Amino acid sequence: MIEVCCGSFEDAMMASECGIKRVELNSALSLGGLTPSLGSLIMIKQYSDIEIVSMVRARAGGFCYTNYQYEQMLENLKLLLAYGTDGVSFGFLNEDRTIDKNRCQEFLENVKNEGRKATFHRAFDCTRDPYEAIETLIDLGFDRLLTSGQEATAEEGIHLLADLQKKYGNQIEIIAGCGVNENNAQKIIDKTGIKQLHSTCRGWGVDATGMGERVSFQVSDEDGDRYRSVSVDRIKKFVEICG
Template sequence: MAYCVEVLAASPKDCEIAEQCGANRIELNNGIHLGGLTPSIGTLIMARNVTTLPIVAMVRPRPGGFHYDAMEVETMFIDAKQLIDAGANGLVFGFLKADRSVDASLTKRFVKVCHEHHVEAIFHRAFDCVQDPFAAIEVLIECGVDRILTSGLKDTAIEGVVLLKELQTEYGDRIELCLGSGISAENALSLIDQTGVKQLHGSFKGWYEDPTTRTENVSYAFSNSGDYDGVKPEKLKQMIDVINTKKADSI
């Protein structure tokens, strides 16, 4: 498996920056501060206009966990078809039962939709909420999932390195792993060396300003640090440089 830097993007501008900086893949979301929600079709269409990189799109109808009711499930399947039609190269999703085990029935159905349309099926960090990661990964492999985004059942991938290494060693030839949460240029090489996983996912976030965000009485700022967030080229370039150096050393 080749090295891959996947950029967590929330806008066409983020996608444009990802391509300009030399990223390998984009995960397109809305509501990143909520853990990632389904992006609009317009966002995906515009993103496709500004980048040739593979785009995998989040399919998540609400914040919170991953145990959905019938209307939410139906919404996800409708979104899936529309996102594929709009040019998504893969769909990112997760279905859990109330006991935090993988919902194999819904997962199989969703994977079938993906593969019938020749796009990737990616199980997101719902995996990090399961009770038994080994049982869960076996189910996901049986369901035909192509890749899992995970931090090793910890808050950050750095904290989850022990399990991540175990999963990669045991299952890396049967399913792809991509490491997410807390990924940066500073820890990328350590994570690769400790886990053997060569796919890394990050937001490379910085803050942007909009002059209409505040008045003397009202503020729509997302944070005291800035009005809204997005991919910062300098952070992503640092990551790409680190990975490119790693690639060169591996030749």
């Protein structure tokens, strides 16, 4: 299973047209992915039959949220479920970087009551003990775990990914993500035994209207006129290699 990380309706449609069966739907990919708009979810459901896993994340910068932020996320979760998302991706940590069981449990109850799938996202990679954390997620009832093996990329985290798959792969679906691309996908599959890969298949769109005479709305000086999108060519190569 190839899961493509998409930041828009357009991204998801391009992924679907390339034969991708599941996407993680976000907004603000430059911030690591935040809750998507309902409009994007509604339109993807209208124009495709692709499986949609919607991110529920209020802000960048960690996973221990204030009460107001949590209530906002809970409301977004209920709306995403009501409008047909097939699954959700979320993660809550305590200040000591252990799993916040209470908040996870409340989210899971909402997800399971609607018969949907729950993924614990890469907040896992910030936990202080990956083995304690994954056992907690299994006990709570998560369906999937997205992780880079607590390293900057999944390729660097191959050893932990392989061990987690060996010990827990029959209890929770493990998805290898972060830095996974057409060049290292087969290596990660072979070395870890993990059969689900998460990739941005990063590409770029171009919009030259982001710079005025005295103001700039460009994503960054480095990116210039470019903005994040998916690359059809990279998705096709990924599918060819993993198909």
